[in-house]
Structure formats: structure tokens, C-alpha cells
Amino acid sequence: MKTKLQFLIFITISLISCGKKETFTNLNLDTSELKTIRINANEENLPKIDSLFSEVEFLKLQTTDKNLIGTIAQIIFLDSLILITDNSSAKSIYEFHNDGSFYRQIGNIGNGPNEYVSIDHVTPISNKKIISVLDLSQQKVIYYNYKGEFNSSEQMKFPYLYCEYLKTGEKVYYTSGLKGAGYPDWEENTLTVADTKNQILYGGFMNTYDTQKFTYTTSLPIRNFASEIYYAPSFSDTIYKIAKESVIAKYLIDIEWNKMPEIGRETTDEKFSDDTHRYFYFNGDFIEYNTPKNLDRKKENYICAK
Helix, strand or coil: CCCECCECCCCCCCECCCCCCCCEECCCEECCCCEEEEECCCCCCCCCHHHHCCCCCCCCCCCCCCCCCCCCCEEEEECCEEEEEECCCCCEEEEEECCCCEEEEECCECCCCCCECCCCEEEEEHHHCEEEEEECCCCEEEEEECCCCEEEEEECCCCCCEEEECCCCCEEEECCCCCCCCCCCCCCEEEEEECCCCCEEEEEEECCCECCCECCCCCCCEEEECCEEEECCCCCCEEEEECCCCEEEEEEEEECCCECCCCCCCCCHHHHHHHHCCCECECCCEEEEECCCCCCCCCCEEEEEC
């Protein structure tokens, strides 16, 4: 597989390219930076992901009776700290130093203003040195500083599944699956961007989720890499970069052989499940990163997708 337009993409046997008809609300779509990644899954020389790394290191985390971890939901790097969330077994958020030594627990289970009932998503707000904890059980967001100290809390203004924060403070919400929830202004969008006071700036990307018909989505379509926010709509062929005033189309994944048919409102769970065994598809997993140090090339951005 050749590198194309200064980036590299790694693709596994589950590739998808589905050109959905998108609908937007007050959205400025910028396609001037779009780069096409052409993939032919019939080729035999697809790159292996381990070819992108020169070494792998393991860090042992200190274990005490105060930080037992059952299931890791998120791993987040905060300056010189490592944050681990366990939202199912311990239902706790732990911080470790970069050497693996235990630092402290953030927050506690409970119904108080500085407590959470569920840990549905944890998001760093790097410009303020704050992390936000989404508690869908209580329909609220709790804020702590990097030292684990309670900062503030607020009730959710409208339903969403999780959000990330732009460097300028705006919020990027994932709002898929809201059909029939009583919010007609939102249910057609899977992406909604709001200012720091939760006033909506724009939204878009057709919501194909339907509790009675089509219930498939991809995992964590909004992602934060080096404080830049990217969005890969479920079962789409394009990865976007999110900005305050616009959505920038960055990467178009062009599947040249045996790609999945277009997904629309007529698609059912049964048909989609059958198609996943017959066609190649992009499952939404991707990482953008700088040129690996061991590669003898000028500084470039790379995208690793699955």
C-alpha cells in the first residue's frame, strides 16, 4: 500500500465506505483540505500496524487496596499524570504518576453535588486543567481539577451521549440515538457544537439510528488527538476535523473493491448484519499522530484507521 498525500492509513479486513446523504443546520463545511485515501482490500501488501512503531513499553501501575481496577473504560494522559476510569466494577476514577505510582482517586459514588452515580465519559479540558465527568444517571456533568478537587457541576441542557471540548472552550456533542426522545430539533443530528454557555452554533450529519429498525453505531466517533477534535460519522467514508465555525473534511476513505452498499433510512439491522459478512467496511476506529521518530521523513501527520 502506497503512502498518499503525506499520510499513511492502516486498514484491516473490516472496511466500509458508505456515502450517506447528509443534512446540516447552520454548518459551514470546508472541503479545501480533503485528502483521498484509496484502499483496495484485494491487494496482498497491506501494511502491518506493528511496522509503524519502533518499540513498545509497558508501565506497571501501583496497586493498593484504595485503587483496585476491574475494567478499564478510558486511559487519559494529563500532563505528568495518567487517568484510569473503571465505570463498571470499581466505578471509580484514579490518577497515577508517569512512573506508575498511585496518586489519588477523583470523586466518589453518591448523589451529592461533587459525586457521581455513573461514569459515562471522562473528558479533559486541557486549557483549564479540568476534567469533566458525564453522569447520565443524574443527567449532570461534574468538573474536577487535575488534583482531583471538586470544581463545579451542572445539569445537562439536553440529552447527549458524550462530548469533547475544543481548545477555545466550545463543546462538541455526540447526539445519535435521540429519535423519539422529545427533542425534534436535535434528533436528525448526530453532531452538535455549542458555545461555552451551551448555545448551539451548528449541527449536522444524518441520524440513521432507529430503536425499531436500525440500532448499529460505531464506537466513540468523536475523538481528541493533541487537543484537536475529529469526527467520523457512523458508517461514513469521511473523517472530519471540528472547528468553532466550521467542519473541515480531512480524509476520504475510498474503498475501491467490494465496498458495502450505502446505508440509509431503509437499512435494517438484519440487512446490515448480513452485509458485514459480505463486504469490506470502515468500522470507525482511527488515530491521527505525528511522524514516528524512526521514519526518515519530514514532519507529517499520519492517520491510522481500522
